Amino acid sequence: MGLVEFPGGPGHPPASKMTTYHHLLDAWKRKWALVRDRPLREVLVLLWRKLVYRRVEMGSYGVRAGDSQALAVDDGLEVSFLHGDEVERMLGTSPHLTREDIERFRASDSVCIVVRDGQELAANSWMSPGDVYVTELRRTVQAPSTSHLSSRTWVEPDYRGRGLMSRMIHAYSTRVAAPDDEIWGLVYDWNVASVRSLEKIGWEPRGCLGTIFLFGFLKIPVGRRGSPA
Numbered sequence: 001m002g003l004v005e006f007p008g009g010p011g012h013p014p015a016s017k018m019t020t021y022h023h024l025l026d027a028w029k030r031k032w033a034l035v036r037d038r039p040l041r042e043v044l045v046l047l048w049r050k051l052v053y054r055r056v057e058m059g060s061y062g063v064r065a066g067d068s069q070a071l072a073v074d075d076g077l078e079v080s081f082l083h084g085d086e087v088e089r090m091l092g093t094s095p096h097l098t099r100e101d102i103e104r105f106r107a108s109d110s111v112c113i114v115v116r117d118g119q120e121l122a123a124n125s126w127m128s129p130g131d132v133y134v135t136e137l138r139r140t141v142q143a144p145s146t147s148h149l150s151s152r153t154w155v156e157p158d159y160r161g162r163g164l165m166s167r168m169i170h171a172y173s174t175r176v177a178a179p180d181d182e183i184w185g186l187v188y189d190w191n192v193a194s195v196r197s198l199e200k201i202g203w204e205p206r207g208c209l210g211t212i213f214l215f216g217f218l219k220i221p222v223g224r225r226g227s228p229a
């Protein structure tokens with residue numbers, strides 16, 4: 001399958017130590033700019049959350065693959081799937097996708113779902129079978145091998161509003177997964193576009209999963225993933 005080389009892909013040079021140093025310095029400058037003019041109380045709350053206690057919680061949604069519902073659209077955009085070594089080419093195509101993600105996706109035999117518009121990459125999304133490491137929760141979630149976790153969905157801003165997230169996940173559910181498999185995902189409740197995209201293809205809330213971080217190193221799992229209907 002021919003694939004265009006996307007920005008930041010394997011052809012791009014690795015970051016030097018100097019570049020890394022500048023990135024770190026920039027990151028600290030941005031953080032300082034965020035708190036500089038805030039009242040002391042707010043700064044203390046932020047520090048508390050960063051250094052002492054932080055709770056991250058995400059809604060768990062899912063659907064039986066065979067019950068996934070199609071959207072009625074026909075704009076000629078093609079959905080396809082990348083496996084194995086091919087997924088390496090996706091690095092740099094989404095601001096949320098890191099090299100660690102790619103390595104984990106390769107190790108877990110994850111599938112990358114892509115939407116192309118000619119030579120342009122319009123969107124991509126990932127599906128990982130079985131037990132999965134959830135970056136946001138910084139821990140592995142146990143799941144049967146017939147479960148597929150959807151993550152790292154990205155639709156290019158120019159292509160939003162055409163239901164591409166729903167279409168990618170539906171395509172995987174009906175063309176790759178077995179009908180009785182469970183397709184599931186974790187979403188922050190403020191991410192209305194994601195929640196709506198899932199609801200439109202028949203996904204339902206199953207539970208919620210989270211992690212409490214204490215003193216930056218102690219991790220306490222909370223919530224439950226929920227089971228397929």
Ligand SMILES: CC(C)(COP(=O)(O)OP(=O)(O)OC[C@H]1O[C@@H](n2cnc3c(N)ncnc32)[C@H](O)[C@@H]1OP(=O)(O)O)[C@@H](O)C(=O)NCCC(=O)NCCS
Pocket residue numbers: 152153154155156159160161162163164165166186187188191192193194196197200
């Ligand atoms: C989330 C994302 C993938 C959705 O892109 P998309 O497939 O183009 O989704 P659409 O823009 O077609 O929106 C899907 C639905 O959400 C609704 N929606 C979108 N933004 C909304 C908002 N801010 N408030 C309310 N509804 C909203 C749309 O109206 C649409 O519903 P409808 O068809 O009933 O009208 C895209 O916004 C994105 O890449 N975001 C950044 C990365 C991200 O958040 N990824 C998901 C991680 S779980």
